[in-house]
Amino acid sequence: MLFKGGGLPHESLALQEKLFGAGPDYNFMTRIERFKNSLVRVQHFIRCCARYNLHDHADKKWFEGVAFPNEVSVLGPHSGMFIPTLKEQGSEEQIQKWVPQAEKHQIMGTYIQTELGHGTFVRGLETTATYDPKTEEFILNSPTLTSIKWWPGGLGRTCNFGIVMALLYIDGKNYGMHPFVVQLRSLKTHEPLPGLTMGDIGPKFGFDTVDNGYLQFNHFGIPRENMLMKYCQVLKNGTYTKQTRNPKFSYGAMIFVRSMVVYEVAGQGLAKACTIAIRYSAIRRQSELKKSRPEPQILDYQTQQYKLFPLLALAYAVWFTGVRMKEIYFMVNNEIKQGHTERLPELHAISSGLKAFTTSMASWGIERCRLACGGHGYSAASGLPKIYVNATGGCTYEGENTVMLLQCARFLMNIYGGVKNGRRPSGSVNYLGERISSRCTLTSEFTLKSLADAFKHRAARMIKEASERLNRLQASGNDPEDSWNLNSVVLTKAAEAHCHYYMVLVFESVVESVEDNCVKDILRQLCQLLALCGIQENSGDFIQDGFLNNDQLELVKQKQLSLLSEIRPNAVLLVDAFEFHDVQLGSILGRFDGNVYENLFKWAKKTPLNKPEDLIHRLLR
Ligand SMILES: CCCCCCCCCCCCCCCCCCCC(=O)SCCNC(=O)CCNC(=O)[C@H](O)C(C)(C)COP(=O)(O)OP(=O)(O)OC[C@H]1O[C@@H](n2cnc3c(N)ncnc32)[C@H](O)[C@@H]1OP(=O)(O)O
Numbered sequence: 059m060l061f062k063g064g065g066l067p068h069e070s071l072a073l074q075e076k077l078f079g080a081g082p083d084y085n086f087m088t089r090i091e092r093f094k095n096s097l098v099r100v101q102h103f104i105r106c107c108a109r110y111n112l113h114d115h116a117d118k119k120w121f122e123g124v125a126f127p128n129e130v131s132v133l134g135p136h137s138g139m140f141i142p143t144l145k146e147q148g149s150e151e152q153i154q155k156w157v158p159q160a161e162k163h164q165i166m167g168t169y170i171q172t173e174l175g176h177g178t179f180v181r182g183l184e185t186t187a188t189y190d191p192k193t194e195e196f197i198l199n200s201p202t203l204t205s206i207k208w209w210p211g212g213l214g215r216t217c218n219f220g221i222v223m224a225l226l227y228i229d230g231k232n233y234g235m236h237p238f239v240v241q242l243r244s245l246k247t248h249e250p251l252p253g254l255t256m257g258d259i260g261p262k263f264g265f266d267t268v269d270n271g272y273l274q275f276n277h278f279g280i281p282r283e284n285m286l287m288k289y290c291q292v293l294k295n296g297t298y299t300k301q302t303r304n305p306k307f308s309y310g311a312m313i314f315v316r317s318m319v320v321y322e323v324a325g326q327g328l329a330k331a332c333t334i335a336i337r338y339s340a341i342r343r344q345s346e347l348k349k350s351r352p353e354p355q356i357l358d359y360q361t362q363q364y365k366l367f368p369l370l371a372l373a374y375a376v377w378f379t380g381v382r383m384k385e386i387y388f389m390v391n392n393e394i395k396q397g398h399t400e401r402l403p404e405l406h407a408i409s410s411g412l413k414a415f416t417t418s419m420a421s422w423g424i425e426r427c428r429l430a431c432g433g434h435g436y437s438a439a440s441g442l443p444k445i446y447v448n449a450t451g452g453c454t455y456e457g458e459n460t461v462m463l464l465q466c467a468r469f470l471m472n473i474y475g476g477v478k479n480g481r482r483p484s485g486s487v488n489y490l491g492e493r494i495s496s497r498c499t500l501t502s503e504f505t506l507k508s509l510a511d512a513f514k515h516r517a518a519r520m521i522k523e524a525s526e527r528l529n530r531l532q533a534s535g536n537d538p539e540d541s542w543n544l545n546s547v548v549l550t551k552a553a554e555a556h557c558h559y560y561m562v563l564v565f566e567s568v569v570e571s572v573e574d575n576c577v578k579d580i581l582r583q584l585c586q587l588l589a590l591c592g593i594q595e596n597s598g599d600f601i602q603d604g605f606l607n608n609d610q611l612e613l614v615k616q617k618q619l620s621l622l623s624e625i626r627p628n629a630v631l632l633v634d635a636f637e638f639h640d641v642q643l644g645s646i647l648g649r650f651d652g653n654v655y656e657n658l659f660k661w662a663k664k665t666p667l668n669k670p671e672d673l674i675h676r677l678l679r
């Protein structure tokens with residue numbers, strides 16, 4: 059209950075649904091079967107929403123976790139991007155018109171931004187929406203090959219609506235990128251409407267249950283009322299008006315998903331992988347520690363603990379950080395709705411930075427969990443390949459991670475520059491205004507405060523040095539853009555150091571808030587391990603300016619190793635505490651009852667390659 063709050067009743071309801079719990083094994087299906095199976099589940103999910111009166115997004119999420127384990131369904135882009143964008147960017151009238159239909163799934167939508175030639179560089183998008191005052195329509199067009207929309211989830215076969223991001227042209231003038239609601243398919247026949255060429259983009263690394271698609275517009279007209287007009291309006295006569303506003307408001311959907319991905323993708327993915335690897339390591343016995351004694355559980359090998367416990371600590375850290383990120387998003391978004399936009403740059407920076415930092419760490423961590431399971435980890439039965447291929451998508455979608463770190467760095471450079479000019483920073487960057495001690499206070503006690511301070515020192519120093527290096531590059535004759543590029547590796551590292559500090563700080567604050575002393579002690583150990591591993595893995599950053607010396611580094615190593623033994627007795631309980639049901643894990647290795655071998659054998663016997671009458675059998679005969 060530490061994590062799940064009020065979610066459990068809905069999860070139990072979902073688990074009672076036969077269609078979600080049983081059915082064909084995902085691993086034995088072709089891509090088309092996977093997609094069809096997911097659509098059947100989508101329809102059943104929609105029926106369940108009606109039956110159980112599920113309106114609240116959080117309640118629906120509990121159902122989705124059971125209905126679509128470790129995968130994204132077409133409901134992801136619909137409820138995660140289409141509906142939020144309508145709500146955030148539509149006028150009251152537009153919200154009234156489309157949101158109820160979308161929430162009842164009478165229309166299914168997606169978010170159509172990326173093109174064949176451009177994903178990262180949003181200002182480079184080419185799709186045009188040209189206003190014609192005679193017909194009072196926008197004419198959507200794909201003027202080049204590279205302007206064909208490419209990637210949107212659900213576009214290929216499923217969605218009948220989409221929000222298309224396109225350049226608004228009136229009277230030959232380009233007003234920049236704006237969102238348009240576009241009907242794509244007939245509500246009767248589901249055929250694409252005339253003027254649209256669309257389909258699925260083909261097999262991918264993961265995301266088998268999503269029909270990521272392409273879309274080419276051939277002078278396709280949509281009513282004037284279909285431009286989302288909360289912030290900008292085009293009047294019938296073609297007059298363009300806009301509220302005094304930040305032009306980046308049209309990027310709002312991206313901030314929302316980035317903020318959610320930290321918990322939903324990185325936090326959940328890594329916690330599931332750790333659950334599987336740690337449970338399995340308690341079941342698996344191999345080799346001998348002592349002659350003539352039973353083979354030990356592999357979890358008793360220090361090297362296995364060294365692989366897995368830091369990842370367990372990381373899973374907790376990312377989980378807590380993800381929860382905090384969501385809170386911050388909703389808080390700042392409420393402020394923005396009331397006209398206070400001061401914290402938008404910080405929200406953009408922290409959501410970009412944490413999205414990148416946590417999905418990269420989680421992706422790396424899930425793969426480490428798979429390796430830690432030896433041969434059986436390589437089998438699809440472990441569930442780990444599916445978790446990996448879907449979670450690692452988070453490193454690319456919603457802003458490629460390097461690019462996102464650079465956005466975070468841009469904000470950090472702005473703030474640091476401001477501090478130099480006497481401005482006081484606040485929120486997640488207030489430490490940049492503090493006098494940071496150059497003396498390391500770490501002792502063998504390793505208090506959480508002293509550990510967080512070490513990360514604060516590292517982040518502040520790396521941000522300062524990145525800023526000074528940028529200034530030096532400019533002073534030596536490079537223009538600002540070249541200086542930025544020549545400094546970009548250093549900048550991404552400064553952004554990572556900032557996010558790392560933020561994550562340690564969040565974990566520390568969670569530990570401090572826990573009242574139960576026993577739970578507090580265990581979480582403190584995990585937080586210490588997270589921080590100590592962070593110091594050791596990045597030791598160069600901590601010793602470069604003499605902040606940490608060799609003796610202290612030796613203490614760090616010793617404490618890390620002693621924590622492994624301290625955490626060992628609680629390791630399985632710590633993953634059980636995530637409370638993933640077997641259906642959600644989709645893993646034979648991670649089964650709660652531990653019956654791994656028996657079920658691996660049963661599973662292998664079911665594999666389609668073992669069917670007697672197939673082409674292979676005839677060829678081999
Ligand atoms: C309880 C509720 C639960 C709900 C859960 C439901 C959610 C589910 C989530 C789970 C998801 C799982 C399913 C996911 C399915 C996959 C979905 C994937 C969808 C997509 O990928 S959509 C396409 C996404 N595309 C991108 O992200 C493109 C990335 N590129 C950009 O964003 C921009 O091009 C970039 C890189 C930011 C640059 O923009 P540009 O306009 O060129 O800006 P500058 O670099 O010049 O900077 C100028 C200035 O603007 C500031 N800025 C930039 N962006 C923003 C922003 N978004 N907001 C505010 N400010 C911004 C920037 O910092 C600069 O500021 P200065 O002050 O320095 O001038």
Ligand SMILES: Cc1cc2nc3c(=O)[nH]c(=O)nc-3n(C[C@H](O)[C@H](O)[C@H](O)COP(=O)(O)OP(=O)(O)OC[C@H]3O[C@@H](n4cnc5c(N)ncnc54)[C@H](O)[C@@H]3O)c2cc1C
Pocket residue numbers: 135168169170171172175176177178179208209210211265270451454455456457458459460461464
């Ligand atoms: C699973 C999945 C689902 C998706 N769903 C959707 C969707 O629903 N809707 C939608 O519109 N889009 C969607 N996308 C597209 C996605 O948003 C883009 O792929 C993503 O934003 C990255 O852009 P890109 O492909 O142009 O990468 P690129 O920009 O081509 O990246 C390639 C490399 O170039 C580097 N690079 C690029 N620009 C810079 C820079 N300025 N500085 C330094 N390095 C740089 C990157 O770091 C990277 O290493 C999806 C993508 C995936 C993988």
